[in-house]
Amino acid sequence: MPEPDLPGAAPASVPGRPAAERRPVVGRGEKVRAAVLDATLAELAEMRYAALTVDGVARRAGVHKTTVYRRWKDRDALIVDALTGQLAADIPIPDTGTVEGDLRALARGLASWLGGPSGAAVLAVMLSEAVQAPGIVEARARIFEDRLRRAEPVVERAVERGELPAGVDPAEVIKALAAPLYFRVLITAEPVDGAVADRAVVATLAAARHGAFG
Amino acid sequence: MPEPDLPGAAPASVPGRPAAERRPVVGRGEKVRAAVLDATLAELAEMRYAALTVDGVARRAGVHKTTVYRRWKDRDALIVDALTGQLAADIPIPDTGTVEGDLRALARGLASWLGGPSGAAVLAVMLSEAVQAPGIVEARARIFEDRLRRAEPVVERAVERGELPAGVDPAEVIKALAAPLYFRVLITAEPVDGAVADRAVVATLAAARHGAFG
Amino acid sequence: MPEPDLPGAAPASVPGRPAAERRPVVGRGEKVRAAVLDATLAELAEMRYAALTVDGVARRAGVHKTTVYRRWKDRDALIVDALTGQLAADIPIPDTGTVEGDLRALARGLASWLGGPSGAAVLAVMLSEAVQAPGIVEARARIFEDRLRRAEPVVERAVERGELPAGVDPAEVIKALAAPLYFRVLITAEPVDGAVADRAVVATLAAARHGAFG
Amino acid sequence: MPEPDLPGAAPASVPGRPAAERRPVVGRGEKVRAAVLDATLAELAEMRYAALTVDGVARRAGVHKTTVYRRWKDRDALIVDALTGQLAADIPIPDTGTVEGDLRALARGLASWLGGPSGAAVLAVMLSEAVQAPGIVEARARIFEDRLRRAEPVVERAVERGELPAGVDPAEVIKALAAPLYFRVLITAEPVDGAVADRAVVATLAAARHGAFG
DNA sequence: GCTTAATCGAGACGGTACGTCCCGTCTTGAC
DNA sequence: GTCAAGACGGGACGTACCGTCTCGATTAAGC
Numbered sequence: 001m002p003e004p005d006l007p008g009a010a011p012a013s014v015p016g017r018p019a020a021e022r023r024p025v026v027g028r029g030e031k032v033r034a035a036v037l038d039a040t041l042a043e044l045a046e047m048r049y050a051a052l053t054v055d056g057v058a059r060r061a062g063v064h065k066t067t068v069y070r071r072w073k074d075r076d077a078l079i080v081d082a083l084t085g086q087l088a089a090d091i092p093i094p095d096t097g098t099v100e101g102d103l104r105a106l107a108r109g110l111a112s113w114l115g116g117p118s119g120a121a122v123l124a125v126m127l128s129e130a131v132q133a134p135g136i137v138e139a140r141a142r143i144f145e146d147r148l149r150r151a152e153p154v155v156e157r158a159v160e161r162g163e164l165p166a167g168v169d170p171a172e173v174i175k176a177l178a179a180p181l182y183f184r185v186l187i188t189a190e191p192v193d194g195a196v197a198d199r200a201v202v203a204t205l206a207a208a209r210h211g212a213f214g
Numbered sequence: 215m216p217e218p219d220l221p222g223a224a225p226a227s228v229p230g231r232p233a234a235e236r237r238p239v240v241g242r243g244e245k246v247r248a249a250v251l252d253a254t255l256a257e258l259a260e261m262r263y264a265a266l267t268v269d270g271v272a273r274r275a276g277v278h279k280t281t282v283y284r285r286w287k288d289r290d291a292l293i294v295d296a297l298t299g300q301l302a303a304d305i306p307i308p309d310t311g312t313v314e315g316d317l318r319a320l321a322r323g324l325a326s327w328l329g330g331p332s333g334a335a336v337l338a339v340m341l342s343e344a345v346q347a348p349g350i351v352e353a354r355a356r357i358f359e360d361r362l363r364r365a366e367p368v369v370e371r372a373v374e375r376g377e378l379p380a381g382v383d384p385a386e387v388i389k390a391l392a393a394p395l396y397f398r399v400l401i402t403a404e405p406v407d408g409a410v411a412d413r414a415v416v417a418t419l420a421a422a423r424h425g426a427f428g
Numbered sequence: 429m430p431e432p433d434l435p436g437a438a439p440a441s442v443p444g445r446p447a448a449e450r451r452p453v454v455g456r457g458e459k460v461r462a463a464v465l466d467a468t469l470a471e472l473a474e475m476r477y478a479a480l481t482v483d484g485v486a487r488r489a490g491v492h493k494t495t496v497y498r499r500w501k502d503r504d505a506l507i508v509d510a511l512t513g514q515l516a517a518d519i520p521i522p523d524t525g526t527v528e529g530d531l532r533a534l535a536r537g538l539a540s541w542l543g544g545p546s547g548a549a550v551l552a553v554m555l556s557e558a559v560q561a562p563g564i565v566e567a568r569a570r571i572f573e574d575r576l577r578r579a580e581p582v583v584e585r586a587v588e589r590g591e592l593p594a595g596v597d598p599a600e601v602i603k604a605l606a607a608p609l610y611f612r613v614l615i616t617a618e619p620v621d622g623a624v625a626d627r628a629v630v631a632t633l634a635a636a637r638h639g640a641f642g
Numbered sequence: 643m644p645e646p647d648l649p650g651a652a653p654a655s656v657p658g659r660p661a662a663e664r665r666p667v668v669g670r671g672e673k674v675r676a677a678v679l680d681a682t683l684a685e686l687a688e689m690r691y692a693a694l695t696v697d698g699v700a701r702r703a704g705v706h707k708t709t710v711y712r713r714w715k716d717r718d719a720l721i722v723d724a725l726t727g728q729l730a731a732d733i734p735i736p737d738t739g740t741v742e743g744d745l746r747a748l749a750r751g752l753a754s755w756l757g758g759p760s761g762a763a764v765l766a767v768m769l770s771e772a773v774q775a776p777g778i779v780e781a782r783a784r785i786f787e788d789r790l791r792r793a794e795p796v797v798e799r800a801v802e803r804g805e806l807p808a809g810v811d812p813a814e815v816i817k818a819l820a821a822p823l824y825f826r827v828l829i830t831a832e833p834v835d836g837a838v839a840d841r842a843v844v845a846t847l848a849a850a851r852h853g854a855f856g
Numbered sequence: 857g858c859t860t861a862a863t864c865g866a867g868a869c870g871g872t873a874c875g876t877c878c879c880g881t882c883t884t885g886a887c
Numbered sequence: 888g889t890c891a892a893g894a895c896g897g898g899a900c901g902t903a904c905c906g907t908c909t910c911g912a913t914t915a916a917g918c
Contacts, residue, residue: 203421212417607825631849
């Protein structure tokens with residue numbers, strides 16, 4: 001993780017003392033970090049990836065360029081860090097009682113994220129230069145994997161309830177649900193709305209019930 | 215000022231027209247153009263998008279940088295042009311006699327293109343900076359739309375044969391087929407092989423038969 | 429010599445044509461070079477060596493920083509070049525008919541140069557960082573050697589006239605003449621005027637006549 | 643605010659005074675000061691002036707950068723201080739019984755100092771940026787003046803012995819002796835050895851005897 | 857085959873951003 | 888009261904490309 005300078009959450013130093021008290025040292029440090037990451041996201045939102053300037057981010061964060069470089073190796077490291085933070089935000093996992101309800105909730109949540117400015121920006125960057133630049137590829141895979149995994153319980157519950165045949169691969173189901181939405185955003189540039197989400201649910205369920213993912 | 219940004223104009227197309235009117239002057243021009251586009255693709259193949267240099271392309275094409283700028287407005291125009299040409303290559307539309315066979319052929323063709331170096335490079339670039347830069351977004355949408363449309367007859371024939379219910383939206387079927395493959399390449403960075411293609415076929419067919427696209 | 433880019437005074441190309449006509453190509457090139465060197469000297473004159481900024485020089489020359497770096501590898505290379513040009517200005521070699529007259533003329537010329545702003549600035553820079561930085565050391569030695577050598581005929585004529593004993597080493601005599609002046613400027617920071625010059629002449633002549641340099 | 647810029651204050655000098663009055667508080671202070679000055683000289687010895695880093699000096703002295711800045715206003719003050727201490731080292735004034743012997747001893751001592759690493763480093767720094775920066779110019783003049791003055795008795799004794807004509811200016815003689823040596827180190831970058839020293843002695847004596855310094 | 861105009865080669869140039877190095881200041885906790 | 892530790896603002900460095908421009912040198916068409 002790109003935090004070369006900071007001692008890293010105080011590796012269990014002075015373990016006897018209450019944790020809240022233990023590292024007021026850096027002080028401004030944390031504030032700066034947050035300001036820079038916010039500024040990075042803001043800049044990404046209003047201009048595209050390649051146009052983002054370290055100097056611009058620094059200025060917006062009220063900080064000097066050098067300070068940014070002290071904490072992040074690269075423009076890329078900075079961006080990845082900012083986006084990682086953004087994506088780490090928890091996605092609520094629905095539990096409506098039926099697969100259809102759960103999947104619909106998931107799909108609509110994803111659709112509205114993809115449709116909104118945040119989703120667009122994040123995706124744009126995650127895929128910029130993506131297929132090659134090593135740091136980003138890895139980060140991207142890790143992040144999305146995590147998001148997918150968190151959604152798998154929805155499928156497992158459906159199997160337990162007998163709504164889906166035993167043996168379905170939960171990961172495959174979730175991917176099948178998400179794929180058409182991403183496809184529209186990234187490839188055909190069609191709008192992604194609730195209707196699209198619903199259609200994905202129907203298709204995914206039909207496929208799952210007929211053993212396409214088992 | 216020469217503004218041959220768009221690839222179209224089909225090399226030596228419409229030969230019937232009088233030569234005096236359509237600037238047959240070019241002479242060496244066409245050879246240079248081809249060399250530069252080839253060089254562009256070659257450079258894209260071995261380095262990533264952002265690392266591509268106009269000077270590098272020019273050198274590889276045995277041409278001077280100025281010459282490149284004389285024909286393409288900027289780096290992006292050059293790249294888009296090169297890739298457009300690449301994508302314009304005809305995709306054979308299968309006609310095996312069954313939907314399953316046809317879809318399988320389509321899916322496998324796509325999978326092997328996505329898996330190969332060409333597919334990776336093209337995708338990387340098409341999505342670089344993509345979500346914002348207007349020229350590229352449009353070009354991208356146009357290109358993929360075209361590819362999708364050319365595949366639609368496969369579905370139409372299936373409906374005629376009674377393999378799929380009347381009323382299925384051919385475009386939707388094709389998108390459903392392609393989406394999981396793109397998803398794996400772009401999001402989860404999983405390898406895309408024949409097995410993945412086959413699973414997409416099964417899922418798509420199941421969904422289509424149960425009215426998900428109707 | 430720091431001219432990596434320029435083809436170097438056209439190495440006898442197209443020797444048949446009149447020289448004045450032969451290389452209008454670069455055109456602005458030579459003008460830029462001169463402007464930058466002038467700006468460098470001007471900046472050196474009003475601020476000291478370490479405070480000289482490439483950007484400042486460029487701005488003063490009405491030129492972009494990059495352009496400076498295109499022609500000179502370094503801040504140091506730029507400075508050395510500027511000073512070399514400055515020092516290359518011919519020193520008139522006196523021929524008054526007597527050694528004493530000649531030496532007096534040389535000494536006074538040197539004294540007034542050393543006393544003036546130009547001499548001070550040049551010396552300051554030539555010796556800044558001097559004992560180590562390879563480029564400067566070499567340039568310095570070369571330049572001063574050249575100046576000394578050009579003055580040697582004065583001594584040779586004196587020997588021919590019988591004013592100085594045969595066998596005197598001309599170089600030694602000139603060095604002996606120059607040394608006290610430099611010493612005062614560099615070490616004791618005393619003013620260097622005509623009186624000092626005259627004393628150096630007397631001392632040098634006395635020493636030379638009594639075989640100190642033979 | 644501590645401003646111990648000047649070296650003077652003779653380490654633990656005037657021990658007769660009551661301790662309470664002259665800040666015996668320092669405690670560790672004096673040790674740190676010495677360590678830093680030593681480190682400064684060491685760094686100067688192995689790299690050139692401009693490459694000397696406050697951080698580097700501090701590290702070598704086993705001390706933190708802040709501590710250095712607490713005691714010296716800036717890099718220049720530190721360097722001047724270190725070198726001043728270096729130069730304050732006594733030069734033995736010879737008394738061989740003859741001017742020639744004395745001057746030879748002086749000249750050879752100077753030559754070997756100038757030839758050695760210490761001399762080179764000190765000179766390099768003393769002249770770096772020198773002609774302008776006020777603090778250094780003054781310090782330089784003061785130091786060399788002091789060294790010259792200490793050597794004057796040699797000449798005075800020679801006059802008393804009748805070896806040199808009455809009325810010779812001792813300072814001029816010493817300068818005439820030293821000048822050629824400095825000249826070779828600083829200007830022509832020739833090696834300075836015993837032979838050069840001896841020649842300076844001969845020339846200086848000849849000049850002095852014939853009234854060049856009287 | 858000779859001329860004439862489009863095209864090309866060559867490369868300097870202004871410009872933007874990069875990432876690095878060091879300076880000197882400041883805050884904070886520890887000995 | 889010093890000192891260690893180190894983040895920070897700041898200024899300059901030297902580099903890499905971008906896209907523009909001005910020329911001479913080609914070169915291929917059309918007379």
